[in-house]
Amino acid sequence: MLVLRSSPASPFGRKVKIAADVLGLKPLINVEATNTADPDDSIRQQNPLGKIPALIIEDGTVLYDSRVIVEYLDHLAGGGKILPIGEARFPVLRMQALADGMMDAGILQVYEHRFRPEKYRFEEWKAYQAAKITRALEVLEHTTPATVTSASDADAGNIALACALGYQDLRFSGVWREKYPRLVAWLKAFEDAIPAFKTTEVPPAGFPTKEEPLR
Incomplete structure:
Protein backbone atom coordinates (compact mmCIF):
# COMPACT_ATOMS: atom_id res chain seq x y z
CA MET A 1 0.00 0.00 0.00
CA LEU A 2 1.23 3.48 -0.88
CA VAL A 3 0.86 6.22 1.73
CA LEU A 4 0.17 9.80 0.68
CA ARG A 5 1.00 12.42 3.29
CA SER A 6 -1.22 15.40 2.62
CA SER A 7 -3.94 17.64 4.03
CA PRO A 8 -7.43 18.23 2.62
CA ALA A 9 -6.81 21.86 1.66
CA SER A 10 -3.45 21.34 -0.07
CA PRO A 11 -3.86 22.08 -3.79
CA PHE A 12 -0.74 20.06 -4.54
CA GLY A 13 -2.08 17.13 -2.56
CA ARG A 14 -5.36 17.49 -4.41
CA LYS A 15 -3.50 17.31 -7.70
CA VAL A 16 -1.97 13.99 -6.68
CA LYS A 17 -5.31 12.61 -5.46
CA ILE A 18 -7.06 13.50 -8.72
CA ALA A 19 -4.19 12.07 -10.77
CA ALA A 20 -4.38 8.81 -8.80
CA ASP A 21 -8.12 8.59 -9.35
CA VAL A 22 -7.86 9.29 -13.08
CA LEU A 23 -5.16 6.62 -13.38
CA GLY A 24 -7.22 4.04 -11.50
CA LEU A 25 -4.70 3.92 -8.64
CA LYS A 26 -6.83 5.36 -5.84
CA PRO A 27 -7.43 1.90 -4.22
CA LEU A 28 -3.66 1.49 -3.84
CA ILE A 29 -3.17 4.70 -1.83
CA ASN A 30 -3.88 5.42 1.81
CA VAL A 31 -4.10 9.16 2.49
CA GLU A 32 -2.63 10.08 5.86
CA ALA A 33 -3.51 13.46 7.37
CA THR A 34 -0.51 15.72 7.88
CA ASN A 35 0.08 18.97 9.72
CA THR A 36 3.27 20.57 8.46
CA ALA A 37 3.12 23.18 11.26
CA ASP A 38 3.41 20.50 13.95
CA PRO A 39 7.07 19.82 14.82
CA ASP A 40 6.08 16.38 16.10
CA ASP A 41 4.51 15.32 12.80
CA SER A 42 6.64 12.66 11.13
CA ILE A 43 6.50 14.52 7.80
CA ARG A 44 9.73 16.29 8.80
CA GLN A 45 11.53 12.96 8.96
CA GLN A 46 9.91 11.65 5.77
CA ASN A 47 10.57 14.80 3.76
CA PRO A 48 13.45 16.93 5.11
CA LEU A 49 11.68 20.00 3.71
CA GLY A 50 8.64 19.23 5.85
CA LYS A 51 6.37 19.79 2.87
CA ILE A 52 3.38 17.99 1.44
CA PRO A 53 2.48 16.03 -0.54
CA ALA A 54 4.90 13.19 0.04
CA LEU A 55 4.35 9.64 -1.17
CA ILE A 56 5.76 6.69 0.75
CA ILE A 57 6.16 3.77 -1.62
CA GLU A 58 6.22 0.12 -0.60
CA ASP A 59 9.99 -0.15 -0.07
CA GLY A 60 9.88 2.85 2.29
CA THR A 61 11.25 5.38 -0.18
CA VAL A 62 9.58 8.78 0.07
CA LEU A 63 8.86 10.74 -3.11
CA TYR A 64 8.29 14.50 -3.26
CA ASP A 65 7.18 17.00 -4.61
CA SER A 66 3.82 16.70 -6.42
CA ARG A 67 5.43 16.72 -9.88
CA VAL A 68 7.64 13.76 -8.98
CA ILE A 69 4.69 11.92 -7.41
CA VAL A 70 2.51 12.47 -10.47
CA GLU A 71 5.30 11.18 -12.68
CA TYR A 72 5.64 8.10 -10.49
CA LEU A 73 1.90 7.42 -10.57
CA ASP A 74 1.88 7.73 -14.36
CA HIS A 75 4.75 5.23 -14.43
CA LEU A 76 2.80 2.82 -12.19
CA ALA A 77 -0.17 3.07 -14.55
CA GLY A 78 1.97 2.05 -17.51
CA GLY A 79 3.35 5.40 -18.65
CA GLY A 80 2.14 7.92 -21.17
CA LYS A 81 -1.26 8.31 -19.50
CA ILE A 82 -1.36 11.79 -18.00
CA LEU A 83 2.20 12.64 -19.04
CA PRO A 84 2.46 12.06 -22.77
CA ILE A 85 5.55 10.66 -24.42
Missing part, protein backbone atom coordinates in the same frame (compact mmCIF):
# COMPACT_ATOMS: atom_id res chain seq x y z
CA GLY A 86 7.41 12.68 -27.04
CA GLU A 87 6.73 16.23 -28.19
CA ALA A 88 3.21 16.24 -26.70
CA ARG A 89 4.77 16.02 -23.25
CA PHE A 90 6.12 19.55 -23.17
CA PRO A 91 2.87 21.53 -23.44
CA VAL A 92 1.53 19.40 -20.58
CA LEU A 93 4.63 20.05 -18.47
CA ARG A 94 4.44 23.77 -19.25
CA MET A 95 0.80 23.94 -18.16
CA GLN A 96 1.64 22.06 -14.99
CA ALA A 97 4.48 24.50 -14.27
CA LEU A 98 2.19 27.50 -14.79
CA ALA A 99 -0.54 26.06 -12.59
CA ASP A 100 1.94 25.03 -9.91
CA GLY A 101 3.29 28.57 -9.93
CA MET A 102 -0.21 29.92 -9.39
CA MET A 103 -0.65 27.61 -6.42
CA ASP A 104 2.72 28.62 -4.98
CA ALA A 105 1.84 32.31 -5.30
CA GLY A 106 -1.50 31.73 -3.60
CA ILE A 107 0.06 29.78 -0.74
CA LEU A 108 2.69 32.49 -0.17
CA GLN A 109 -0.09 35.04 0.26
CA VAL A 110 -1.81 32.76 2.74
CA TYR A 111 1.43 32.30 4.68
CA GLU A 112 2.03 36.05 4.83
CA HIS A 113 -1.38 36.39 6.46
CA ARG A 114 -0.98 33.41 8.73
CA PHE A 115 2.55 33.77 10.05
CA ARG A 116 2.99 37.51 10.40
CA PRO A 117 1.15 39.68 12.91
CA GLU A 118 -1.00 42.17 11.04
CA LYS A 119 1.27 45.14 11.71
CA TYR A 120 4.22 43.32 10.11
CA ARG A 121 2.50 42.06 6.99
CA PHE A 122 4.20 43.06 3.76
CA GLU A 123 1.37 44.14 1.46
CA GLU A 124 3.74 44.76 -1.44
CA TRP A 125 4.86 41.13 -1.21
CA LYS A 126 1.27 39.92 -1.28
CA ALA A 127 0.56 42.14 -4.27
CA TYR A 128 3.65 40.79 -6.03
CA GLN A 129 2.39 37.24 -5.62
CA ALA A 130 -1.17 38.17 -6.59
CA ALA A 131 0.11 39.77 -9.79
CA LYS A 132 1.64 36.45 -10.85
CA ILE A 133 -1.78 34.83 -10.60
CA THR A 134 -3.47 37.68 -12.45
CA ARG A 135 -1.04 37.45 -15.34
CA ALA A 136 -1.52 33.70 -15.55
CA LEU A 137 -5.31 34.04 -15.51
CA GLU A 138 -5.17 36.66 -18.27
CA VAL A 139 -3.09 34.37 -20.49
CA LEU A 140 -5.28 31.35 -19.77
CA GLU A 141 -8.49 33.26 -20.43
CA HIS A 142 -7.25 34.14 -23.91
CA THR A 143 -5.65 30.76 -24.63
CA THR A 144 -8.04 28.51 -22.75
CA PRO A 145 -6.96 24.86 -22.74
CA ALA A 146 -8.99 22.21 -24.56
CA THR A 147 -12.16 21.22 -22.75
CA VAL A 148 -11.88 18.08 -20.65
CA THR A 149 -14.89 15.89 -21.43
CA SER A 150 -13.77 12.57 -19.93
CA ALA A 151 -10.98 11.01 -17.89
CA SER A 152 -9.16 10.19 -21.12
CA ASP A 153 -8.71 13.94 -21.72
CA ALA A 154 -7.13 14.54 -18.31
CA ASP A 155 -3.42 15.15 -18.09
CA ALA A 156 -1.01 16.48 -15.48
CA GLY A 157 -1.34 20.01 -16.86
CA ASN A 158 -5.11 20.36 -16.84
CA ILE A 159 -5.38 18.55 -13.49
CA ALA A 160 -2.94 21.07 -12.01
CA LEU A 161 -4.85 23.98 -13.55
CA ALA A 162 -8.14 22.77 -12.08
CA CYS A 163 -6.49 22.56 -8.67
CA ALA A 164 -4.99 26.04 -9.02
CA LEU A 165 -8.41 27.51 -9.82
CA GLY A 166 -9.95 25.50 -7.00
CA TYR A 167 -7.41 26.98 -4.58
CA GLN A 168 -8.48 30.44 -5.68
CA ASP A 169 -12.02 29.47 -4.73
CA LEU A 170 -10.90 28.04 -1.40
CA ARG A 171 -8.70 30.86 -0.13
CA PHE A 172 -9.65 33.91 -2.19
CA SER A 173 -13.47 33.65 -2.33
CA GLY A 174 -13.50 32.82 -6.03
CA VAL A 175 -13.17 36.46 -7.07
CA TRP A 176 -11.34 35.31 -10.21
CA ARG A 177 -14.69 34.10 -11.56
CA GLU A 178 -15.89 37.67 -12.10
CA LYS A 179 -13.35 38.41 -14.85
CA TYR A 180 -12.59 35.09 -16.53
CA PRO A 181 -15.77 33.50 -17.92
CA ARG A 182 -14.00 31.17 -20.33
CA LEU A 183 -11.95 29.71 -17.50
CA VAL A 184 -15.09 29.39 -15.37
CA ALA A 185 -16.73 27.37 -18.15
CA TRP A 186 -13.56 25.30 -18.58
CA LEU A 187 -13.47 24.45 -14.88
CA LYS A 188 -17.17 23.52 -14.85
CA ALA A 189 -16.57 21.07 -17.70
CA PHE A 190 -13.57 19.62 -15.87
CA GLU A 191 -15.63 19.16 -12.72
CA ASP A 192 -18.40 17.42 -14.68
CA ALA A 193 -15.93 15.11 -16.41
CA ILE A 194 -13.68 14.26 -13.45
CA PRO A 195 -15.67 13.21 -10.36
CA ALA A 196 -12.53 13.29 -8.18
CA PHE A 197 -12.45 17.07 -8.49
CA LYS A 198 -15.69 17.27 -6.52
CA THR A 199 -14.81 14.57 -4.02
CA THR A 200 -11.52 16.30 -3.15
CA GLU A 201 -13.14 19.72 -2.74
CA VAL A 202 -12.86 21.61 0.54
CA PRO A 203 -15.56 24.25 1.22
CA PRO A 204 -14.34 27.84 0.76
CA ALA A 205 -12.60 28.90 3.94
CA GLY A 206 -10.56 32.05 3.32
CA PHE A 207 -7.14 32.38 4.94
CA PRO A 208 -6.46 29.78 7.64
CA THR A 209 -6.05 30.58 11.30
CA LYS A 210 -2.91 29.53 13.13
CA GLU A 211 -4.79 26.55 14.54
CA GLU A 212 -5.54 25.06 11.14
CA PRO A 213 -3.21 22.64 9.32
CA LEU A 214 -1.26 24.43 6.61
CA ARG A 215 -2.68 24.64 3.11
Whole structure:
Protein backbone atom coordinates (compact mmCIF):
# COMPACT_ATOMS: atom_id res chain seq x y z
CA MET A 1 0.00 0.00 0.00
CA LEU A 2 1.23 3.48 -0.88
CA VAL A 3 0.86 6.22 1.73
CA LEU A 4 0.17 9.80 0.68
CA ARG A 5 1.00 12.42 3.29
CA SER A 6 -1.22 15.40 2.62
CA SER A 7 -3.94 17.64 4.03
CA PRO A 8 -7.43 18.23 2.62
CA ALA A 9 -6.81 21.86 1.66
CA SER A 10 -3.45 21.34 -0.07
CA PRO A 11 -3.86 22.08 -3.79
CA PHE A 12 -0.74 20.06 -4.54
CA GLY A 13 -2.08 17.13 -2.56
CA ARG A 14 -5.36 17.49 -4.41
CA LYS A 15 -3.50 17.31 -7.70
CA VAL A 16 -1.97 13.99 -6.68
CA LYS A 17 -5.31 12.61 -5.46
CA ILE A 18 -7.06 13.50 -8.72
CA ALA A 19 -4.19 12.07 -10.77
CA ALA A 20 -4.38 8.81 -8.80
CA ASP A 21 -8.12 8.59 -9.35
CA VAL A 22 -7.86 9.29 -13.08
CA LEU A 23 -5.16 6.62 -13.38
CA GLY A 24 -7.22 4.04 -11.50
CA LEU A 25 -4.70 3.92 -8.64
CA LYS A 26 -6.83 5.36 -5.84
CA PRO A 27 -7.43 1.90 -4.22
CA LEU A 28 -3.66 1.49 -3.84
CA ILE A 29 -3.17 4.70 -1.83
CA ASN A 30 -3.88 5.42 1.81
CA VAL A 31 -4.10 9.16 2.49
CA GLU A 32 -2.63 10.08 5.86
CA ALA A 33 -3.51 13.46 7.37
CA THR A 34 -0.51 15.72 7.88
CA ASN A 35 0.08 18.97 9.72
CA THR A 36 3.27 20.57 8.46
CA ALA A 37 3.12 23.18 11.26
CA ASP A 38 3.41 20.50 13.95
CA PRO A 39 7.07 19.82 14.82
CA ASP A 40 6.08 16.38 16.10
CA ASP A 41 4.51 15.32 12.80
CA SER A 42 6.64 12.66 11.13
CA ILE A 43 6.50 14.52 7.80
CA ARG A 44 9.73 16.29 8.80
CA GLN A 45 11.53 12.96 8.96
CA GLN A 46 9.91 11.65 5.77
CA ASN A 47 10.57 14.80 3.76
CA PRO A 48 13.45 16.93 5.11
CA LEU A 49 11.68 20.00 3.71
CA GLY A 50 8.64 19.23 5.85
CA LYS A 51 6.37 19.79 2.87
CA ILE A 52 3.38 17.99 1.44
CA PRO A 53 2.48 16.03 -0.54
CA ALA A 54 4.90 13.19 0.04
CA LEU A 55 4.35 9.64 -1.17
CA ILE A 56 5.76 6.69 0.75
CA ILE A 57 6.16 3.77 -1.62
CA GLU A 58 6.22 0.12 -0.60
CA ASP A 59 9.99 -0.15 -0.07
CA GLY A 60 9.88 2.85 2.29
CA THR A 61 11.25 5.38 -0.18
CA VAL A 62 9.58 8.78 0.07
CA LEU A 63 8.86 10.74 -3.11
CA TYR A 64 8.29 14.50 -3.26
CA ASP A 65 7.18 17.00 -4.61
CA SER A 66 3.82 16.70 -6.42
CA ARG A 67 5.43 16.72 -9.88
CA VAL A 68 7.64 13.76 -8.98
CA ILE A 69 4.69 11.92 -7.41
CA VAL A 70 2.51 12.47 -10.47
CA GLU A 71 5.30 11.18 -12.68
CA TYR A 72 5.64 8.10 -10.49
CA LEU A 73 1.90 7.42 -10.57
CA ASP A 74 1.88 7.73 -14.36
CA HIS A 75 4.75 5.23 -14.43
CA LEU A 76 2.80 2.82 -12.19
CA ALA A 77 -0.17 3.07 -14.55
CA GLY A 78 1.97 2.05 -17.51
CA GLY A 79 3.35 5.40 -18.65
CA GLY A 80 2.14 7.92 -21.17
CA LYS A 81 -1.26 8.31 -19.50
CA ILE A 82 -1.36 11.79 -18.00
CA LEU A 83 2.20 12.64 -19.04
CA PRO A 84 2.46 12.06 -22.77
CA ILE A 85 5.55 10.66 -24.42
CA GLY A 86 7.41 12.68 -27.04
CA GLU A 87 6.73 16.23 -28.19
CA ALA A 88 3.21 16.24 -26.70
CA ARG A 89 4.77 16.02 -23.25
CA PHE A 90 6.12 19.55 -23.17
CA PRO A 91 2.87 21.53 -23.44
CA VAL A 92 1.53 19.40 -20.58
CA LEU A 93 4.63 20.05 -18.47
CA ARG A 94 4.44 23.77 -19.25
CA MET A 95 0.80 23.94 -18.16
CA GLN A 96 1.64 22.06 -14.99
CA ALA A 97 4.48 24.50 -14.27
CA LEU A 98 2.19 27.50 -14.79
CA ALA A 99 -0.54 26.06 -12.59
CA ASP A 100 1.94 25.03 -9.91
CA GLY A 101 3.29 28.57 -9.93
CA MET A 102 -0.21 29.92 -9.39
CA MET A 103 -0.65 27.61 -6.42
CA ASP A 104 2.72 28.62 -4.98
CA ALA A 105 1.84 32.31 -5.30
CA GLY A 106 -1.50 31.73 -3.60
CA ILE A 107 0.06 29.78 -0.74
CA LEU A 108 2.69 32.49 -0.17
CA GLN A 109 -0.09 35.04 0.26
CA VAL A 110 -1.81 32.76 2.74
CA TYR A 111 1.43 32.30 4.68
CA GLU A 112 2.03 36.05 4.83
CA HIS A 113 -1.38 36.39 6.46
CA ARG A 114 -0.98 33.41 8.73
CA PHE A 115 2.55 33.77 10.05
CA ARG A 116 2.99 37.51 10.40
CA PRO A 117 1.15 39.68 12.91
CA GLU A 118 -1.00 42.17 11.04
CA LYS A 119 1.27 45.14 11.71
CA TYR A 120 4.22 43.32 10.11
CA ARG A 121 2.50 42.06 6.99
CA PHE A 122 4.20 43.06 3.76
CA GLU A 123 1.37 44.14 1.46
CA GLU A 124 3.74 44.76 -1.44
CA TRP A 125 4.86 41.13 -1.21
CA LYS A 126 1.27 39.92 -1.28
CA ALA A 127 0.56 42.14 -4.27
CA TYR A 128 3.65 40.79 -6.03
CA GLN A 129 2.39 37.24 -5.62
CA ALA A 130 -1.17 38.17 -6.59
CA ALA A 131 0.11 39.77 -9.79
CA LYS A 132 1.64 36.45 -10.85
CA ILE A 133 -1.78 34.83 -10.60
CA THR A 134 -3.47 37.68 -12.45
CA ARG A 135 -1.04 37.45 -15.34
CA ALA A 136 -1.52 33.70 -15.55
CA LEU A 137 -5.31 34.04 -15.51
CA GLU A 138 -5.17 36.66 -18.27
CA VAL A 139 -3.09 34.37 -20.49
CA LEU A 140 -5.28 31.35 -19.77
CA GLU A 141 -8.49 33.26 -20.43
CA HIS A 142 -7.25 34.14 -23.91
CA THR A 143 -5.65 30.76 -24.63
CA THR A 144 -8.04 28.51 -22.75
CA PRO A 145 -6.96 24.86 -22.74
CA ALA A 146 -8.99 22.21 -24.56
CA THR A 147 -12.16 21.22 -22.75
CA VAL A 148 -11.88 18.08 -20.65
CA THR A 149 -14.89 15.89 -21.43
CA SER A 150 -13.77 12.57 -19.93
CA ALA A 151 -10.98 11.01 -17.89
CA SER A 152 -9.16 10.19 -21.12
CA ASP A 153 -8.71 13.94 -21.72
CA ALA A 154 -7.13 14.54 -18.31
CA ASP A 155 -3.42 15.15 -18.09
CA ALA A 156 -1.01 16.48 -15.48
CA GLY A 157 -1.34 20.01 -16.86
CA ASN A 158 -5.11 20.36 -16.84
CA ILE A 159 -5.38 18.55 -13.49
CA ALA A 160 -2.94 21.07 -12.01
CA LEU A 161 -4.85 23.98 -13.55
CA ALA A 162 -8.14 22.77 -12.08
CA CYS A 163 -6.49 22.56 -8.67
CA ALA A 164 -4.99 26.04 -9.02
CA LEU A 165 -8.41 27.51 -9.82
CA GLY A 166 -9.95 25.50 -7.00
CA TYR A 167 -7.41 26.98 -4.58
CA GLN A 168 -8.48 30.44 -5.68
CA ASP A 169 -12.02 29.47 -4.73
CA LEU A 170 -10.90 28.04 -1.40
CA ARG A 171 -8.70 30.86 -0.13
CA PHE A 172 -9.65 33.91 -2.19
CA SER A 173 -13.47 33.65 -2.33
CA GLY A 174 -13.50 32.82 -6.03
CA VAL A 175 -13.17 36.46 -7.07
CA TRP A 176 -11.34 35.31 -10.21
CA ARG A 177 -14.69 34.10 -11.56
CA GLU A 178 -15.89 37.67 -12.10
CA LYS A 179 -13.35 38.41 -14.85
CA TYR A 180 -12.59 35.09 -16.53
CA PRO A 181 -15.77 33.50 -17.92
CA ARG A 182 -14.00 31.17 -20.33
CA LEU A 183 -11.95 29.71 -17.50
CA VAL A 184 -15.09 29.39 -15.37
CA ALA A 185 -16.73 27.37 -18.15
CA TRP A 186 -13.56 25.30 -18.58
CA LEU A 187 -13.47 24.45 -14.88
CA LYS A 188 -17.17 23.52 -14.85
CA ALA A 189 -16.57 21.07 -17.70
CA PHE A 190 -13.57 19.62 -15.87
CA GLU A 191 -15.63 19.16 -12.72
CA ASP A 192 -18.40 17.42 -14.68
CA ALA A 193 -15.93 15.11 -16.41
CA ILE A 194 -13.68 14.26 -13.45
CA PRO A 195 -15.67 13.21 -10.36
CA ALA A 196 -12.53 13.29 -8.18
CA PHE A 197 -12.45 17.07 -8.49
CA LYS A 198 -15.69 17.27 -6.52
CA THR A 199 -14.81 14.57 -4.02
CA THR A 200 -11.52 16.30 -3.15
CA GLU A 201 -13.14 19.72 -2.74
CA VAL A 202 -12.86 21.61 0.54
CA PRO A 203 -15.56 24.25 1.22
CA PRO A 204 -14.34 27.84 0.76
CA ALA A 205 -12.60 28.90 3.94
CA GLY A 206 -10.56 32.05 3.32
CA PHE A 207 -7.14 32.38 4.94
CA PRO A 208 -6.46 29.78 7.64
CA THR A 209 -6.05 30.58 11.30
CA LYS A 210 -2.91 29.53 13.13
CA GLU A 211 -4.79 26.55 14.54
CA GLU A 212 -5.54 25.06 11.14
CA PRO A 213 -3.21 22.64 9.32
CA LEU A 214 -1.26 24.43 6.61
CA ARG A 215 -2.68 24.64 3.11
